[in-house]
Amino acid sequence: MSGEGCTVLDIEGCLAGALAVPGALDALVAEDAGGAAVASGSLTSLDPQALADAFTASLRTTLDALALSTPGGTVRLEDVIVTTDRGHHLLRPLCPTPAGTALLYLRLDGERANLALARHRLRAIAGRLGGG
Numbered sequence: 001m002s003g004e005g006c007t008v009l010d011i012e013g014c015l016a017g018a019l020a021v022p023g024a025l026d027a028l029v030a031e032d033a034g035g036a037a038v039a040s041g042s043l044t045s046l047d048p049q050a051l052a053d054a055f056t057a058s059l060r061t062t063l064d065a066l067a068l069s070t071p072g073g074t075v076r077l078e079d080v081i082v083t084t085d086r087g088h089h090l091l092r093p094l095c096p097t098p099a100g101t102a103l104l105y106l107r108l109d110g111e112r113a114n115l116a117l118a119r120h121r122l123r124a125i126a127g128r129l130g131g132g
Contacts, residue, residue, distance in 0.1 A: 010128075011102070014094065015039045017125045018106045023113025025087065028105040029094070032056050038102065055105050059091055079119060088115050092122045 011029050018027040019041045029038045030052035037048035059080065066075040080091040087110035094102040104125070108118055 011039050014104060014125050014128075015041050018104060018122065021106065021108070021113070021118045021121050023109040023111075023118070024106060025109055026105075026107040028052060028055070030056050030103045030105065032059065032093070032101040032103050051105065052103075055091055056103055059093070059103060079122065081115070081119075083110070083115075086110060088113060088118070090118060090122060092126055094126050 015027050015029055018024060026042045028040045028048055028051055031038055035053040035056040037052035040048040062080055063075060063077060067073045077093060082089040088108040090106045092104045094104050104122060106122065
């Protein structure tokens with residue numbers, strides 16, 4: 001990924017933009033290298049740090065598996081989508097930092113959300129931050 005890195009203001013704007021997506025329920029920005037929760041919104045009764053740890057570990061495992069299954073072993077991940085009986089979960093790498101990447105998690109209501117629109121909006125947010 002390319003870019004200059006993220007600032008605290010970028011992260012807060014990123015989170016606000018994600019939560020403005022129609023059908024958005026929860027959002028979290030995590031620092032990938034250490035799994036630290038950087039910012040979160042609407043996470044009622046959920047532990048942001050536990051989520052950050054779990055999602056960053058999941059993303060690393062997914063990247064490792066994709067690298068093994070891809071000729072040449074190089075993969076540029078755009079996003080990960082998990083659809084459940086209760087909604088959609090999107091993970092998107094945001095931008096490079098000195099320690100790795102930032103990760104955006106967004107949980108969407110399966111009845112109200114438009115998954116294509118949500119992916120488009122997250123792509124735009126990542127693009128503004130330099131992460132593509």
